[in-house]
Amino acid sequence: MxxxxxxxxxxxxxxxxxxxxxxxxxxxxxxxxxxxxxxxxxxxxxxxxxxxxxxxxxxxxxxxxxxxxxxxxxxxxxxxxxxxxxxxxxxxxxxxxxxxxxxxxxxxxxxxxxxxNLKGDQQNIVTSVNALVDSTIQSMNDERQIEQSKDELITNVSHDLRTPLTSIIGYLGLIEDKQYHSEEDLLKYTHTAYEKAKQMKSLVDDLFEYTKVRQTGTPVNIMNVNLDQMLEQLAASFELEGSHKHIAITADTKPANLMIEADAEKLGRVFSNLVANGLKYGAEASYIHIKAREVNHDVEVTISNDGAQIPEKSLSHLFERFYRVEESRSKATGGTGLGLAIVQSIVELHHGTVRVTSDEQETCFIVTLPRQYQSKTKGRSGPQASA
Structure with missing residues (x-):
């Protein structure tokens, strides 16, 4: 100085x-x-x-x-x-x-x-002040991002709710004004309104689930979960839908009866969303494989399909809420854009990670979870039951 x-x-x-x-x-x-x-x-x-x-x-x-x-x-x-x-x-x-x-x-x-660049206590003061300013700036930036994220959330929810709601009001208005020529037209209008209402309910349900798992202190009901049984039941529940799209759904767990400490309901939602995502967006896929493997002290679950490749520019954005690959914004696939965001939030609740890889041969969603759930709160009780 x-x-x-x-x-x-x-x-x-x-x-x-x-x-x-x-x-x-x-x-x-x-x-x-x-x-x-x-x-x-x-x-x-x-x-x-x-x-x-x-x-x-x-x-x-x-x-x-x-x-x-x-x-x-x-x-x-x-x-x-x-x-x-x-x-x-x-x-x-x-x-x-x-x-x-x-x-x-x-x-x-x-x-x-x-x-x-000083010596002794005064240098400690300078270092602490600079670190405090850095921390303050980071907090301010985080706060801005949170506010921007809230604004984007409101905008996206408003848009995705307004579109089907406009259709519902329009078709019910036609029925209210008796602007239909036959019973066939009436059934068509009511069916369209019903489908749009289901689309709105799906969005509201996903939004509720997303906000619930993102809240601080979200309760996690930990129990011993048999992954072998869970994944077999998951594959069976999607078998009919897969057969309609000519997609074979299989589940394989090694070793057999692989156990993990987790919230069974939330973990089931993770794998269900990933399989549903493969059925919805895996264009021209012939299979969806669900594989669970023990890796050291963790469990790695891979859900893969041989459908259309996800563009490389989209891979890093897939888990953002309301993000959808541009080619997937058709009426046929639609979607709320919250499914993968919910997956990531639930996986983080279990202190795990989720990532995706995609090439011309295969697209893989890889979920890594610790076999034993480590609570950040002291005094957590042990596993409560088996699933």
Whole structure:
């Protein structure tokens, strides 16, 4: 840290004044000591005897003289005092510079950091202040992202609700005004309104599930889950829908009866959403394979299909809420865009990870979960039951 010219002049002036004051103080002490010795003959004789007894060598060199020792001692003290005062003043100037930098940052210059490289506690202060500013900026950015995310959520929900609601009102309005020519038209209008209402319910259900699993402190009902049985039941539940689309759905678990500590209901929602996603968006797929494997202390569940490849630019966005690959925005597939966001939220509740890979041969969603659920809250009870 560089001092200003004024601060340097002030430091030199203070050193000069300190030397003068110490010189006057030393002179006063010498006069007082000399006067005390002269006024006390016994003390003067004692000092003389000591001086004579401490003469050595052929040249009768004196190795002790109270005047020399007193002057040397006072000179050492003077040097220490001058050094202490100058260092103290220098540290005060450093502190003033740090305070000035803080005021500058507080005025709104949040991209600025204190650039000083100091020593000791003051460097700790500089490091802590810079870290605090970084943390504050990060918190502000996170807050902005949260607000932007809330706005996007409201916009997306409003859009996805308004579209089917407009259709429902339109067709019911036609029925209300008796603007149909036959019972066939009436059934067509009511069926369309019914399908749009189901689409709205699906969105509301997904939105409720997403907000529920994203809340802080979401309860997790942990129990021992048999993955072999869960995945077999999952494959069977989608078998009919898969056969209509000529997609074979299989489940395989190794070792057999693989157990995991998890919330059975939420975990079932994860795998159900991933299989449904493969059925909905896996265009021209011939199979969906569900495989569970034990990997060290974790369980890795892979849900793969040989359908159309997911564009590389979309892979990193798949788990964002309301995100849908552009080619999937047709009426045939539709979707709320919340399914994979729900998957990620539930997996994170179990302290696991989910990722996706896709190429021309196969698309794989890979869920990795710890076999034993590690609660962040102390005092959690153990597994409650078996599923």
């Amino acid at each position: 560089k001092l200003t010219a004024r601060e340097k002049s002030s430091l030199i002036f203070e050193g000069f004044i300190t030397v003068i004051l110490l010189g006057l103080l030393n002179l006063s002490l010498v006069v007082i000591v000399e006067d005390t010795i002269r006024s006390n003959p016994g003390l003067e004789n004692g000092i003389f005897i000591i001086k004579k007894s401490l003469i050595i060598g052929p040249y009768h060199t004196q190795i002790w003289s109270y005047q020399r020792w007193m002057i040397a001692f006072m000179l050492l003290i003077d040097i220490l005092v001058v050094y202490w005062r100058l260092i103290r003043r220098y540290h005060q100037y450093q502190l003033h510079h740090i305070i000035a930098e803080l005021h500058y940052i507080a005025q709104g210059h949040f991209d600025h950091r204190i650039p000083f």
